[in-house]
Amino acid sequence: MTSWSAVVGSQCLSLHQGHLPTCLCVFQRMPAPIRLRELIRTIRTARTQAEEREMIQKECAAIRSSFREEDNTYRCRNVAKLLYMHMLGYPAHFGQLECLKLIASQKFTDKRIGYLGAMLLLDERQDVHLLMTNCIKNDLNHSTQYVQGLALCTLGCMGSSEMCRDLAGEVEKLLKTSNSYLRKKAALCAVHVIRKVPELMEMFLPATKNLLSEKNHGVLHTSVVLLTEMCERSPDMLSHFRKLVPQLVRILKNLIMSGYSPEHDVSGISDPFLQVRILRLLRILGRSDDDSSEAMNDILAQVATNTETSKNVGNAILYETVLTIMDIKSESGLRVLAINILGRFLLNNDKNIRYVALTSLLKTVQTDHNAVQRHRSTIVDCLKDLDVSIKRRAMELSFALVNGNNIRGMMKELLYFLDSCDPEFKADCASGVFLAAEKYAPSKRWHIDTIMRVLTTAGSYVRDDSVPNLIQLITNSVEMHAYTVQRLYKALLDDISQQPLVQVSSWCIGEYGDLLVSGQCEEEEPIQVTEDEVLDVLEGLLLSNLSTPVTRGYSLTAIMKLSTRFSSVNRIKKVVSVYGSSIDVELQQRAVEYNALFKKYDHMRPALLERMPIMEKTASNGPTEIVQTNGETEPSVPDTKHPPLVTQPANQANDLLDLLGGNDVVPVIQTTLPTKPASAGGELLDLLGDLSLSGGPAPAPVPSVPVSQPPFLLDGLSSQPLFTDIAAVIPPMTAYNKNGLKIEFTFERANPNPNIAVITIHATNTTEADMTEFVFQAAVPKTFQLQLLSPSSNIVPALNQGSITQIIRVLNPQKQQLRMRVKLTYTHKGLPVQDLAEVNNFPPQSWQ
């Protein structure tokens, strides 16, 4: 109640004299708004969110009406309360203008809260942000430095570009003042102005003249920050400020050599903040400049050797020193010193220090490889650290350090790590191991063993594209075939849950099953296994719930291949015919085709299923294919004889999605095709299209096997699509016709699945110049699935002299209206052309 009288008193004084009765009435209407701390206390008693919300709403209403009544006395208190509620997450925009009023007030309390409110509620995205400008301008020239300080702080934290433009002059003025309290703030304010309006940087140049002669550490620190900002943004500034190197070196030296200074001391080190900033500025000045680098050489060595390392603060300085040494043109002795510091960091008990050491070493491992190698064992020890970030860094660094000399030892450690690490690391680690093994394997046997180890311990995390790579590797290690298949077979007996392992194993057993049963292994004790046992295992894979459809495809094909290697042909025939009625479309296709091989093409069977030749390695991610490329990869020139064998993961499909811009369309989904059999399915399907229709025209003969093929070509079968118009009851359509490029779609129903429409595109060119590097891409809505097979070529000859054909298969289980977005890219008369189009005129028979 004592506050009452004070309030009454001040109100009376501020209102006109002679209106006392009205004053009293006003007071009776309007109780004082509760104090800030009172409100906080009250809100904290709320037991539920709902209760809190109710209190807040009530108070907000009171505050709003208080604002409406233009109450000057309590505006500050009300805004403060509003800011508290804002921090709790409640809206406070109705207080924005009130903040402006507070800033304009002459009371220091008002300004303090007003500027705080502005910084919290009035950022540059708000409409009323600019209204602050004038107030800030006035306050920058206020007679009280603390008011000027408030203005500088606000401007320097959140001033918009326009505000900065308007007030840069004031800031520049204050940068030249002798008042260090203001000068230091002006320097940081200038940094903000430069960040927002880089063109204004020049105007601050004169004021920087004697910034470094200041004794005041606050000014020194902020000046160094300002100089750093300017040097980073402008090469001219950088050259201009290079002359400051001696002065900076001197200041740093004083800091190190000077005795205990209580004001700036942190655990025995004098002003570590300033030291770190100077070191950072020196880094920028010394970078790519020999003279500057030389001038700072001594001081860097001094800091590196003399800084106390028992506490974080000393290590912070050492860390910055190391970064500087590594970045400038330092002599080799200094660099070795730096790396050794990092090596010592690795042994530090403090995990933060270990973390920054690993991060820094990762940065320098390319340039200072040998020096980092010396710390290899410590780095490898970090693989066992408990901290996830440290483990990851250590893993990356370990892989970077693997070379021909240390491969055996390193691999042991890395494989051990792979065994025990968290799932989030396994995929990366496995890939890293494969890469390292490929590069540095000391022997083929070692290589195979390493792969086996990865597949058996982290088999489910191995990336999809590893499977074809591994298969290729195995194929090429001819003398290890028996050993490999034996080991893989044994692994299968233990565990059939890890799909990549199972897939590679199936493939190998299919290829080298004969070696397996004949017990030819040299590398280790050959196992005794019968043909039936092998077939049992493979059939087990087909039946197991653990096997994915892709795996099943592998095992079925493997079983088929064994028909030319084993004598139990009848058993194999039986299996194949059983799966001829599998509900899995892929398996069914294969089984039917293999059946056909037995029945009608038995004379070709041995040739088709014979041993794979040694494969040439193409790109490291498997053969690329024009059909499904993301925007970035170079499409390889497709060979017409090669079937689509894209092994690109789903994320590339999403890139296509982005290219076509739609998010209701599903990207072209390639069947995961690391397996040759999968593509065989595609081609054989067409082959069978002829066969299963009784009385159809004689199918074209299967063309002979091209000798050198990229990996994963189906056992010798050519990919020449044998497309006939047998079911051509669906009329063809023109999908695209522009600029001389015409694309026609012809249709066929895929047998036996009527939900699949098979479309052949025919691209022709009426202009006088060829269209080269032609790429056709397509995407369909979500309910569809689309498969794009390889095109016949990538050149559309001029003047209709030929065409490109390409097959699209569309799965439309919901029988929805077919729509497609296509993207065409090609080069015409030397210029790249790109076009997007919607294709909506599909004849109803194609999707009904």
Next chain:
Amino acid sequence: MQFMLLFSRQGKLRLQKWYVPQADKEKKKITRELVQTVLARKPKMCSFLEWRDLKVVYKRYASLYFCCAIEDQDNELITLEIIHRYVELLDKYFGSVCELDIIFNFEKAYFILDEFLLGGEAQETSKKNVLKAIEQADLLQENLDFQIRLFPAPS
């Protein structure tokens, strides 16, 4: 520094200082996600984590987490020192500061922060000077107000 957040072990925000403009919605999202991430960290883990494209430095003092998001070229270890310095300033000002002090006097916590950092960088490396400035400003607050109460400005 891009921003600094102070929050309790229950994830309640006690202070937020943004040095880079963000939409309100975005601020809330960032806060929510980062608080979750930091609170999920085990005590044995290091004080640094990579989050989005920023480096986050955090340290727990009693029941409060101090969390800073810094840029790639900033020194993580010195940021820990910055955080520590701020805590020391609060401690000196409030006398053995605890979370309740920050809750009930949040505006003071902001004033102190704004006297120590400006635009995300340290403006004063002397503890004494920062505290002196705050002290003077507090005095100014009382004096000027007092003066106005007794001696109103001529109308």
